[in-house]
Amino acid sequence: MKNIIKGFALAAMTLTAPMAMAQSFPESPITIVVPFPPGGSTDLLARKIGESMAETLGQPVVVENRGGAGGTVGAHYVTQADPDGYTLLMGVTGSNAISAVLRDDLPYSPTEDFDPVSIVISSPLVLVVQSDSDFESVQDVIDFAAENPETFTHGTPGVGTSMHMAAELFGLESGTTLLHVPYSGSADALKDLLGGQIDSMFGDILVTSEHVKAGTLRPLAVTGTQEHFLLEGVPTMAEAGLENYAAFSWQGLFAPAGTPPEVLDTLYGAVSTALATDELKAVFAERGFLVEGMAPADSKAFIASEVEKWGRVVDAAGLKQ
């Protein structure tokens, strides 16, 4: 009911005011809500993009950290803001796609309550084992897991994270079952992998590539569709034998549902300009990000495909809460 009223109000607004808004937006500072504490990659992305967007738009862009519950607290906060383009969310795979299929108990809908501005970047993960492990390739893992279901362990930073989903997709595509060992953060999982308590992990590229360089971890395959520049020579899952496999974690800018399309376009223009700067390219290369910069319509279609993909994985693995 609330949504219907909101819908009518928004429809009325978009009918009466579109031209005026498109001309004058933005008239005051814009806030990008980061649904995590400062210091993470989402925070970095929001601040760097925000700086450049402020120049293009001629208004300050303020970053506000509202961490909690895997990004859902911040996402919920943004759904309650006015859909005028002044309050935006730097959303992630978990807060804006996986949680839609994993949970029924969220007070917002990750798909219906947002209008995406742009999927800004994506980053593949990498399946790593200890460097003295017997597993030399993805095929070794599949062979072992096929004979010993629920034995090969993988650590994740928690249920429903993109690392967890990547591993469940691996099981689905290879027809095996791995043993999921959830941690309360990726650092804890990495510690147990280095200490030999668990067999493997679908890890963040930047962090694990440091350990690969130091010779403590061995990469088996990246989850993307092409070779990654921080891990040269490491095959993709498709090259390693799982033809249909692709999993990314991504980050994107979202506005509350009902934001006028002109405003979305203005914001998207500023994002595109930002992504073309050398400074941001350098930051992304350092972090191991792949630049996406999808337009609003493409972003919406991309999210729908993500929700569909992870929905299949969640159903197959029986993870629905």
Added chain:
Amino acid sequence: MEILQGLGLGLQTALGPSALLFCFIGVTVGTIVGVLPGVGALAAISLALPLTYYIDPTDALIMLAGIFYGAQYGGSTASILLNLPGTATAAITCLDGHPLAKQGKAPLALFVTAINSFIGSSIAIVLLMFFAPLVARVALNFGSAEYFAVMLLGLVAASTLTVGSPFKALAMVAFGIALGLVGTDVNTGQFRYDFGLLPLTDGFSLVAVAMGLFGVAEIIANIGQPPGTLHKLGRVRFKDMLPDRQQWREIWPPTLRGSAIGSFVGALPGTGPGIASLMSYAAEKRISRNPEKFGNGALEGLSAPEAANNASVQAAFIPTLSLGIPGDAVVAVLMGAMMLHGISPGPNLINDQPTMFWGLIMSFWVGNLILLVLNIPLIGLWVKLLSIPYHVLYPCIFVFICLGVYSADNSTFDIFVVLAFGVVGYGMRRFGFPATPVLLGFILGPLLEEHFRRAMLLARGDPLVFLERPISAAFLAVSALLLASAFWPRGRKGKAEEAADSGLDP
């Protein structure tokens, strides 16, 4: 040889003018946020982090780290003087620090904490300098079974933490564990006891619980009370601060033990200074010949946890700098700061960024020396704060508590949490239920559960795993011995202690 070179390089970096300046700013800010009740290192570092995007990465880290360990110095000040912990981890300092102040020994207590903090930090920094890779490798051998055993030992040792009825204390540990259950279940991802409130799916924040139970409750308890004896404390002379020969002897051994426990706990990723100070306090009380002194102004009960929390904070840099795995939540934010500057903390850090690595370590010495020099003259000033009338002082503190709790996550919900726990804490006091065991259960309970379930998962449900792994078995054996000794407590010292014990039971 390599280490000597590193030390030289580090000193050069840390004594450079900009590094010195940022170190000074960091530790000063740290001291201030430590003293202010509610505003802790985590909130301060989160706020300061975006500012450091614009300065040199090494200077940025030196400053942020300074806030972190500086806050450990300041945290005990309010605990001692006002019975209000300045940081969540300084709650344990209230137990013996405040009684000392009530006996007119506030300057002494503050001096002892400054010295102990320095000693605890120094010992951990030495470990960090010379044995970091070795300590990190030992820490890696700790799997979930070992963590469970260590936490269990902590819980058993701490079960007699406070004076008064053991049943009430036990009930409060259970209450704390129950509070710790609120949030997302790590194993299944299910929300527990969230009552449909999204902010509760992360559980209660430690700062809000601690500040409510200790801080807000203390403020409520003081409404309408006349200013106490502390009010009349006059000018502080240096003579009042110095411990005498007998007191030095009481301080030394607990300080060293506290430093050892703190370094050990700090080097284990996923723990923190709160656990370090709780465990060292419990250990001191356990081995003391006069456990009845604890809670009534025992210098041992003040020295051990103070040394432990500082040691733990410095030792938390061991896994961070040598493995790229943060030792606790605050260091995790610091690691984020490194990554923002394009430095990936990991096993290559010491080779890739020797200037930063050694510069940061040497800045710890510089920072701790500044803190020592800074804190001793400040004692006079802090004591003077007590002459501010309560009706002015407490509302100010109350505002700071709310600010601090809010700034940690920009969450108004946490302000209501701290208020609710203030009321609960006041009620507990009225009926003689101690608050420290709640904190103990709240901190250790979730860790116990998480590691127990993970150990069982990895062992495919075989409980013998805890006995088959030697480190875990050893800790369990010590816990069992401690439990057993609780049934023969009177044998060694005879009736005198028994009389003293029963005298304290209300």
